Amino acid sequence: MEQITVGSATTLANVERWLDRPPADIQIQLGRDSGLLPFAEGPAGNVIASLKKNTRIHVVTTFKIDFAKDLHDLGCLETPFGMQLLYNSTDVKDARGQDCRTALLEAVWKKVLQKGGMLGSGDAQYVFFRDPDYVAPECLRVVLDGGTALPARQFNSILKRAATFLAGKGFGDSNAEEHLLTFLYEATANANEHGAAAATGFRGIAVRKIIFSREEELATRDLPQALLDYARRCWKGRSGSLVLLSFTISDLGRGIQNTLAPIPDESERSRLLRAFLPGESCNPKGPDIVRGQGLGKILRAASALKALIVLNSSSLLAYRDCSQPNETPGGPLTVHPANLLIPGGTSITIMWAPPMDSRPAGNSSRQLADEC
Numbered sequence: 001m002e003q004i005t006v007g008s009a010t011t012l013a014n015v016e017r018w019l020d021r022p023p024a025d026i027q028i029q030l031g032r033d034s035g036l037l038p039f040a041e042g043p044a045g046n047v048i049a050s051l052k053k054n055t056r057i058h059v060v061t062t063f064k065i066d067f068a069k070d071l072h073d074l075g076c077l078e079t080p081f082g083m084q085l086l087y088n089s090t091d092v093k094d095a096r097g098q099d100c101r102t103a104l105l106e107a108v109w110k111k112v113l114q115k116g117g118m119l120g121s122g123d124a125q126y127v128f129f130r131d132p133d134y135v136a137p138e139c140l141r142v143v144l145d146g147g148t149a150l151p152a153r154q155f156n157s158i159l160k161r162a163a164t165f166l167a168g169k170g171f172g173d174s175n176a177e178e179h180l181l182t183f184l185y186e187a188t189a190n191a192n193e194h195g196a197a198a199a200t201g202f203r204g205i206a207v208r209k210i211i212f213s214r215e216e217e218l219a220t221r222d223l224p225q226a227l228l229d230y231a232r233r234c235w236k237g238r239s240g241s242l243v244l245l246s247f248t249i250s251d252l253g254r255g256i257q258n259t260l261a262p263i264p265d266e267s268e269r270s271r272l273l274r275a276f277l278p279g280e281s282c283n284p285k286g287p288d289i290v291r292g293q294g295l296g297k298i299l300r301a302a303s304a305l306k307a308l309i310v311l312n313s314s315s316l317l318a319y320r321d322c323s324q325p326n327e328t329p330g331g332p333l334t335v336h337p338a339n340l341l342i343p344g345g346t347s348i349t350i351m352w353a354p355p356m357d358s359r360p361a362g363n364s365s366r367q368l369a370d371e372c
Contacts, residue, residue: 042250042347
């Protein structure tokens, strides 16, 4: 049996290696500090779903899980990735060797439902979606005519509160931050429309905070090159620490390029880029003048924020650093020349440095979750 240890800063490259000739049985070890970097969280859920098809996934934790007490400090098990891992695993054994998969899955999901679909900690807030029966979490939705809708006002309110808790007071008051909320709403609506899987699976929205106390830290952390370069540009003209917010929207669908009808002799990479052009959509052509505008709005929002955007769409990885001096507003993504092993799903992350005058908010993570 091959063992995988999930470290405190698991990268997308680490996650992809989980798919490299997997054996019939695989053991994934988690500690309290196990976690994934923003660009890896969404793809990791799709990798787990893919492994499940031919591999028995066994999970072990280095800590004890005590159901007699209030379950807390479960680390990454209380994230959409953790729920996906619990759901697709064969068993979950804690430090005492006790199999607690079923009880743990039920307990964490009960907590998610009690909190309206949102859990959080001091450096991360997560909104949970479960396909096909919880595609609109309670904290983001309104009920209309027996169905559910994802209203922009409700969505913006919840995401503002999550970001304000992490970044400081006043978030959402500037045009740049309104662009960010537009990005998040359009990406989530696109995921709900085209990326909801028929089988049960967990996905979500992740709002994360990364703090660098000194610029010298950049050289000591294991960071993807794109994030490293972006952080260095953001540091120019700043004093003190650097706070980066990341927002990730992920789904379990087929990948953006696989939802568009192909054009003769068109490559998969070209089809992915075409999806971001105005008027392109996987929906049938019709008179709707806003058809195919969502992905384009995402690029325009990233440009307005001077943000870093990283997209994983099935086997393709694309990015755009809008902090570059010669960046063209709303310009195209750059698609990485190498294909990934990841077979499906879409994950869009936007990384952004809030204004330097943001001040810490005074509420606690438990209070934020309770309010939702």
